[in-house]
Amino acid sequence: MASEEVNPQNVTETGAFGRVVGALVSPRPTFESIARKPTWLLPLLLLLAINLVLIFSFSHRIGWRGIIEKQLANNSQFQQLSPAEQQQRIARALKIAPMLGYLGGTVGNVIVVLIIAGIFLAAFNVVFGGGIGFRQSLGITTHSFMPGILKGLIGLVVVWVRPPEGVNLQNLVMSNVGAFLLAGEPLWLQTLSSSLDLFVFWIIALLAIGYTAASSSRKVKFGSALAVVVVIWLVFLLGWVGVLAAIG
Secondary structure, eight states: OOOOOOOGGGOOOOOHHHHHHHHHHSHHHHHHHHHHSOOOHHHHHHHHHHHHHHHHHHHHHTOSHHHHHHHHHTOHHHHTSOHHHHHHHHHHHHHHHHHHHHHIIIIIHHHHHHHHHHHHHHHHHHHHOOOOOHHHHHHHHHHHTTHHHHHHHHHHHHHHHSOGGGOOGGGSSOOBGGGGSOTTOOHHHHHHHHHSBHHHHHHHHHHHHHHHHHOTTSOOOHHHHHHHHHHHHHHHHHHHHHHHHHHO
C-alpha cells in the first residue's frame, strides 16, 4: 500500500513551546514539524538556563570544596604534597572551579551542541544521503536534549532537599550505573558507568526519531538511524574512557 503523503499546506506547525513539550511526549510529529520548519533557540536557552541554575544552587547550597577534595583524594601527586601545599592547591582550585562551572554550563554546552549537530549532519547525509540542512540538524539536536531539562529539575530538588554531604554533583540523579559505584573507583570507570544513564538512552532515542523524520529521501528507518546514533555515541564514549584510563 502506498504511503499517504501529507500536504504541507494542511499541516499546522507547532509553536516553540509546544515543540519543547512535544519532543518529550509526542516526538515523531514534533520532529516532523521541526524538519519542515527548523527552530532551535528556545531549547538551547532552556538547556543553558537549567545548567546555570544548577551550578548557582550547587555553589551556594553545597560548595565546591567537597567535590574538589574527593577528586584530589585519588591523585597520587596530590598525596605526595605536604599538608600546607595540599591546602594551597585546594584554595587555587576553589577559585577556578566556579568559573569553569559557569563557562562549561554556557559556552561549553553551546560548543558541544554545535559539534554534535555537525557530526550527525555529516553522518546522515553521507551514509543515507539524507539531504539534511544544518538548521534542521541543530533543531533536532537541541530538542532531543529536552530530557536533560527534566533531569536538571530533579537535580535541583536533590541539591536543595538532600543533606549537603550526600550530594554528588556528578550524579545528582540516581538514573545511571555510576550512582551505585563505591567511592574511590577509577575515573574511567566512573565516566563509563555514569554514561549508562536512562536520560542518555532517552536522548539517543529522540535523536534517532528526529533524523528519521528529517531525511528527505524517506529511506532512513528508525532502526538504521538508531544504529548510527548509537555507534557514534559509543565511539566517542569509549575513546574518552580510553584516554582517562591511559592517563590514570
